[in-house]
Amino acid sequence: MCADTPDYKDTLNLPETDFPMRAGLPQREPEWLARWNEIGIYDRLREKEGREPFILHDGPPYANGHLHIGHALNKILKDFIVRSQQMLGRDARYVPGWDCHGLPIEWKIEEKYRAEGKNKDEVPVIDFRQECRKFAEGWIDIQRDEFKRLGITGNWADPYLTMNYHAERVIAEEFMKLLMNGTLYQGSKPVMWSPVEKTALAEAEVEYHDHTSHQVWVRFKPVSGGEKVSADDFSVVIWTTTPWTIPQNRAVCFGPSINYGLYRVTEVHEHSAATVGEIVLLADALAESVMQGVRVTAFERVGDVAADALDGMILAHPYRGVENGNGEWDYDVPMLPGDHVTEEAGTGFVHTAPSHGDDDYQVGLKYGLQMTYNITEDSSYRSDLPIFAGMHVVAPDGKEGPANVANIKQMAYASALFGKAKLKHSYPHSWRSKAPVIYRNTPQWFAAIDKDVNDGQDTYGKTIRERALTSIDQLVKWTPQTGRNRLYSMIEARPDWVLSRQRAWGVPLTCFVRKGALPTDENFLLRNAEINARIAAEFEEHGADVWYTDGFKEKVFGNAANPDDYEQVFDVLDVWFDSGSTHAFVLRDRPDGAADGIADLYLEGTDQHRGWFHSSMLQACGTKGRAPYKGVLTHGFTLDEKGMKMSKSIGNTVAPEDVCNQFGADILRLWVAQSDYTTDLRIGDKIIKGVADSYRRLRNTMRFMLGSLNDFTESDRTAPEDMPELEQWVLHRLAELDEVVRKGYTEYDFQGVFQALFNFATVDLSAYYFDIRKDALYCDGDTLQRRASRTVLDILFSRLTTWLAPILTFTMEEVWLERHKEDGASVHLVDFPDTPVDWKNPELAAKWAGIRKVRRVVTAALEIQRREKVIGASLEAAPIVYVADTAILEALKTVEFEDLCITSGITLTDAAAPEDAFRLNDIEGVAVVFDKATGEKCQRCWKILPDVGTHSHAGVCGRCDAALG
Incomplete structure (x- = not known):
C-alpha cells in the first residue's frame, strides 16, 4: 500500500459479536441452569395449549450413590427425546423418578450397623426402615443435582419416588389386585437365593462372574430293573458342579432319544477314582470326554442299552446305607425320562434334586418327587441332617463353605465317587454382596403367569404370559427391533414371578x-x-x-x-414389582401423566429386558391387561476406549462430574449424539478430546453467523425468489435437512441428525458457502447479494440453533440469547420452525452439484500453487478452466464462477486441455491451467483487477468504490 492510499479496514462490514471463541462451558453452564430455573422453562412449556402429549416414562435409577457414565448416557438420551418431541410440537412431559426400596439400601444400613457393633435384628423394624428412608432421601438430593448439571429438563421439583406414601399405597393396591384376581399364590420351589443376604433374588439382581467349582462324577447303583440291561454289575454315572446338592437327590433323568452304552474301564491313571474292570453306563456321545475327565486311560464298549430300557429302573442313592446316615438316604431313586437331558456336556444322565433347580423342580412336579428342606436361609444344612449338619455351602463372608468338600469325601468313603476335578465357569453372584448364589427351595409368594386372570381384561389374552406376548407383538414399537426378540424369548420361557423377599425395607405383601x-x-x-x-x-x-x-x-x-x-x-415385595407398578402411580395418577396410563416410550439399557421392561410388562399385564408402554428403546453399555468394561479397581471409569468440570456437559451430550447408542459405547480422554474438537468447529460456524448478523433487521430481508442461485441452493439444502431432522428425531436417530447437521455446518457452510460469501458480506455495500446472503444466514440461524438445541442444550441457548436478549427468552421455548417445501429445487441442486465439482478441481489446482509458494492467496490467481461437458460449461457461465472459486478472474473454455493441465482422477472432463491475475490489488477487497486505481477512491476496484459511496 502506498503511503497516500487510505486504510479501508474500517469501511469493511467485518463480523461483530460478543460470542466468545472459547466456550468456557464448565464455568458458564451453571449460570444457564440457574437462569432456566429462574424463568421456569419447564412449567412455561406446559402452558402451551392444544398439544398432543408425549410421555417418556422414566425408569427409576437407584438412590444409593453418585452417578456413573451409564446414568449420564441414559438420562441424556431421554433428554434428547423430551426436548426434540417438544420442539416438534408435542407436550413432552418428563417426570424423573427414583427407586427407593430394596436390598442395596438395606445392605448399606446393615454395613453401618456392623461397623457400629449393632445387631439389625435387635433394632425395631420401623426404626430400621426410617434409616433406610433417610439414606435414600440423601442420595436423591445428590443425584438430582448431578442430573440437572447434565442439562436434563424435567419436573425436578416434583419427581416420583417409590417410597412416597401414595406410591406405597398404589404398589400395595397393585399387589392386592393379584390377590383378588387369583394369580397370587404361595408355593415352595427353588429360587435364586443369596446366602449372605438371606433373601431370594430376582434374575435382574444377579450378575455372572467366573467361578471355580468342584465337578464330580458320581456312581448310582441299580437296585431293580437291572435285568433289562445285559450286565452283571454296572453303575449309572451322573456329573454335577454342585456336590452339595447330592444329599437332596431324588431321581436321575435320562434322555429318551440318547444312545447309551456300557463301558468297561481297562486302564486308569494312578490318581483316578475309577477302578479297572468296573462297568459304567454313559451316553455314547459323551463317553470319551467322561473317561478323560476321570483319568481313565483305556476303556472298551461292552454293550448297548436302549433308552426305553431305563424307564422304571430304580437306583440306590450314593449314601444309601452309609455309616451314621441313620437311614436318611435309604430310599429308591427312580430313573425318569427328561427332555432337558442333552449330549452337550456331562454323562447323558442328570442328577435331579427338585429343591435346587428349575428343570429338576419341573420333573419333580411331573412325577411327584419329594421336595427337601435340607438347606437353611444361610445355606447351612439343617441341624438334624446326618453327617453334614450345620455345614455351609456359602460361608457368611461369601466364600466357599465346607459342604462341597464334605460331600466329595463322603462319596469317596461310600465308593460312589467315580472322579473329581475343578471347573472354571460363569456362575451367578449377587450383584450387591458379590457372593455366589444358590438355587434353594423356600416358601415364596408367586404371581402365576399361566393362570387365567380373573379380571375381565381379556382383550390381549387370559393369562399374564399371553397378554405379555401379545403386547410385545401387537402394541409395542421396538428400537432397535432386536429388543422385541430378546424380551419375547425371555417371557416365553420364564417361570412364575417370585414376588416375595425376606427383607425389611420395602412395601410389604x-x-x-x-x-x-x-x-x-x-x-x-x-x-x-x-x-x-x-x-x-x-x-x-x-x-x-x-x-x-x-x-x-x-x-x-x-x-x-x-x-x-x-x-x-x-415379607416385602420384590423391588421390581415397585418399579413395575410405576405406570399406575405416575402415568395413571399424576396430572402430568398419561390419560390412559400408557407411556409413549420406555428407555433404558439392554439389561432392562430382564429388569424394568420385563417387570413392568408382567405387572401391567397382571393388573391392567396389557403393556404399559407403546414404545421401548434400548441402549448399550459404556466401555472404556479399549472396549473393556469399566471398573473402579482397574481405574478406567469416566465420571460424568469430571467431564463436566473439565470440558462441560455439552461435550458429554455431544459424545452421546455422535455415538451409535444401540451398541456398546466407548468413552475416554482421547474420545472426549475428539468430541471437543468437533464442538469447536461447530461453535465457529455459529460464531461466524452471529458476527455477520450483528445489525441485521427485517428491512434487510430478501424474498427467496429474488435471491441469487447459491442462496436458493442453501434454502434447498435446508428443506432437505428439515425432513432429515424431523424424521431423525421422530425415530430417535440422534447420531443421524447430528451427522447431517454437522456435515452441513462444516462442509456445506463453513468450507463452501461462508468461504464464498465472505467477500460479499465484508466488502459489498447495500447490494441484493449482501442482503440475500444475510437473509439466508438469519434463516440458517433459526434452524440450526433449534435443530441442535435438544443436543447442545447449553451452547444453543448461548447462541440464541446473543440475538434474542429480551427477558425470559430461550431457544427451549420455541418449536422447530416450519421450512417451506417449495424451497426444495432438485433441478437447481443438480446444476450446482456440477458447478461444485468443477470448483473442486480449481481449488485443488490452486492449493498446489499455494503450497509451492507461487501464490500466497487464491485471489492472486486467474486460472483457465477447461470443461468438456457443454451443459456444465453453460451452467458455469450463468454464475460469477471466479467469486465461487475466490479468484480475481477465471477463463472458461470448451477447448481441449493441454496434457500438463491439472486434473482430478475422480472428476472427468475438467482440467485447470494456472495463470496469475493481472492488474493491481484492491486495497479494500484484495482482488487483483485491471480497473484498480481508476476510480474516485484511491487504490480500490469498481465494486469497492461503489460501496464507499
Whole structure:
C-alpha cells in the first residue's frame, strides 16, 4: 500500500459479536441452569395449549450413590427425546423418578450397623426402615443435582419416588389386585437365593462372574430293573458342579432319544477314582470326554442299552446305607425320562434334586418327587441332617463353605465317587454382596403367569404370559427391533414371578393367611375388598411403615373378618414389582401423566429386558391387561476406549462430574449424539478430546453467523425468489435437512441428525458457502447479494440453533440469547420452525452439484500453487478452466464462477486441455491451467483487477468504490 492510499479496514462490514471463541462451558453452564430455573422453562412449556402429549416414562435409577457414565448416557438420551418431541410440537412431559426400596439400601444400613457393633435384628423394624428412608432421601438430593448439571429438563421439583406414601399405597393396591384376581399364590420351589443376604433374588439382581467349582462324577447303583440291561454289575454315572446338592437327590433323568452304552474301564491313571474292570453306563456321545475327565486311560464298549430300557429302573442313592446316615438316604431313586437331558456336556444322565433347580423342580412336579428342606436361609444344612449338619455351602463372608468338600469325601468313603476335578465357569453372584448364589427351595409368594386372570381384561389374552406376548407383538414399537426378540424369548420361557423377599425395607405383601390352612386350600388367602381398601387408606396417610405397627391387623379388619383367624405376612415385595407398578402411580395418577396410563416410550439399557421392561410388562399385564408402554428403546453399555468394561479397581471409569468440570456437559451430550447408542459405547480422554474438537468447529460456524448478523433487521430481508442461485441452493439444502431432522428425531436417530447437521455446518457452510460469501458480506455495500446472503444466514440461524438445541442444550441457548436478549427468552421455548417445501429445487441442486465439482478441481489446482509458494492467496490467481461437458460449461457461465472459486478472474473454455493441465482422477472432463491475475490489488477487497486505481477512491476496484459511496 502506498503511503497516500487510505486504510479501508474500517469501511469493511467485518463480523461483530460478543460470542466468545472459547466456550468456557464448565464455568458458564451453571449460570444457564440457574437462569432456566429462574424463568421456569419447564412449567412455561406446559402452558402451551392444544398439544398432543408425549410421555417418556422414566425408569427409576437407584438412590444409593453418585452417578456413573451409564446414568449420564441414559438420562441424556431421554433428554434428547423430551426436548426434540417438544420442539416438534408435542407436550413432552418428563417426570424423573427414583427407586427407593430394596436390598442395596438395606445392605448399606446393615454395613453401618456392623461397623457400629449393632445387631439389625435387635433394632425395631420401623426404626430400621426410617434409616433406610433417610439414606435414600440423601442420595436423591445428590443425584438430582448431578442430573440437572447434565442439562436434563424435567419436573425436578416434583419427581416420583417409590417410597412416597401414595406410591406405597398404589404398589400395595397393585399387589392386592393379584390377590383378588387369583394369580397370587404361595408355593415352595427353588429360587435364586443369596446366602449372605438371606433373601431370594430376582434374575435382574444377579450378575455372572467366573467361578471355580468342584465337578464330580458320581456312581448310582441299580437296585431293580437291572435285568433289562445285559450286565452283571454296572453303575449309572451322573456329573454335577454342585456336590452339595447330592444329599437332596431324588431321581436321575435320562434322555429318551440318547444312545447309551456300557463301558468297561481297562486302564486308569494312578490318581483316578475309577477302578479297572468296573462297568459304567454313559451316553455314547459323551463317553470319551467322561473317561478323560476321570483319568481313565483305556476303556472298551461292552454293550448297548436302549433308552426305553431305563424307564422304571430304580437306583440306590450314593449314601444309601452309609455309616451314621441313620437311614436318611435309604430310599429308591427312580430313573425318569427328561427332555432337558442333552449330549452337550456331562454323562447323558442328570442328577435331579427338585429343591435346587428349575428343570429338576419341573420333573419333580411331573412325577411327584419329594421336595427337601435340607438347606437353611444361610445355606447351612439343617441341624438334624446326618453327617453334614450345620455345614455351609456359602460361608457368611461369601466364600466357599465346607459342604462341597464334605460331600466329595463322603462319596469317596461310600465308593460312589467315580472322579473329581475343578471347573472354571460363569456362575451367578449377587450383584450387591458379590457372593455366589444358590438355587434353594423356600416358601415364596408367586404371581402365576399361566393362570387365567380373573379380571375381565381379556382383550390381549387370559393369562399374564399371553397378554405379555401379545403386547410385545401387537402394541409395542421396538428400537432397535432386536429388543422385541430378546424380551419375547425371555417371557416365553420364564417361570412364575417370585414376588416375595425376606427383607425389611420395602412395601410389604399386604395379605393375610388363614391359620392352620394349607397354601392349596381354597380359603388359605383372605380376599376382602373392604379390608384392602382400609389398608390402602392407611398407607396413603401413614406410608407402608404402618403395616408394622401394633394392632394394625385388628384396625383394618374391623368387623369384616376375625383377626384371630389370620396371620399377617411380613415379607416385602420384590423391588421390581415397585418399579413395575410405576405406570399406575405416575402415568395413571399424576396430572402430568398419561390419560390412559400408557407411556409413549420406555428407555433404558439392554439389561432392562430382564429388569424394568420385563417387570413392568408382567405387572401391567397382571393388573391392567396389557403393556404399559407403546414404545421401548434400548441402549448399550459404556466401555472404556479399549472396549473393556469399566471398573473402579482397574481405574478406567469416566465420571460424568469430571467431564463436566473439565470440558462441560455439552461435550458429554455431544459424545452421546455422535455415538451409535444401540451398541456398546466407548468413552475416554482421547474420545472426549475428539468430541471437543468437533464442538469447536461447530461453535465457529455459529460464531461466524452471529458476527455477520450483528445489525441485521427485517428491512434487510430478501424474498427467496429474488435471491441469487447459491442462496436458493442453501434454502434447498435446508428443506432437505428439515425432513432429515424431523424424521431423525421422530425415530430417535440422534447420531443421524447430528451427522447431517454437522456435515452441513462444516462442509456445506463453513468450507463452501461462508468461504464464498465472505467477500460479499465484508466488502459489498447495500447490494441484493449482501442482503440475500444475510437473509439466508438469519434463516440458517433459526434452524440450526433449534435443530441442535435438544443436543447442545447449553451452547444453543448461548447462541440464541446473543440475538434474542429480551427477558425470559430461550431457544427451549420455541418449536422447530416450519421450512417451506417449495424451497426444495432438485433441478437447481443438480446444476450446482456440477458447478461444485468443477470448483473442486480449481481449488485443488490452486492449493498446489499455494503450497509451492507461487501464490500466497487464491485471489492472486486467474486460472483457465477447461470443461468438456457443454451443459456444465453453460451452467458455469450463468454464475460469477471466479467469486465461487475466490479468484480475481477465471477463463472458461470448451477447448481441449493441454496434457500438463491439472486434473482430478475422480472428476472427468475438467482440467485447470494456472495463470496469475493481472492488474493491481484492491486495497479494500484484495482482488487483483485491471480497473484498480481508476476510480474516485484511491487504490480500490469498481465494486469497492461503489460501496464507499
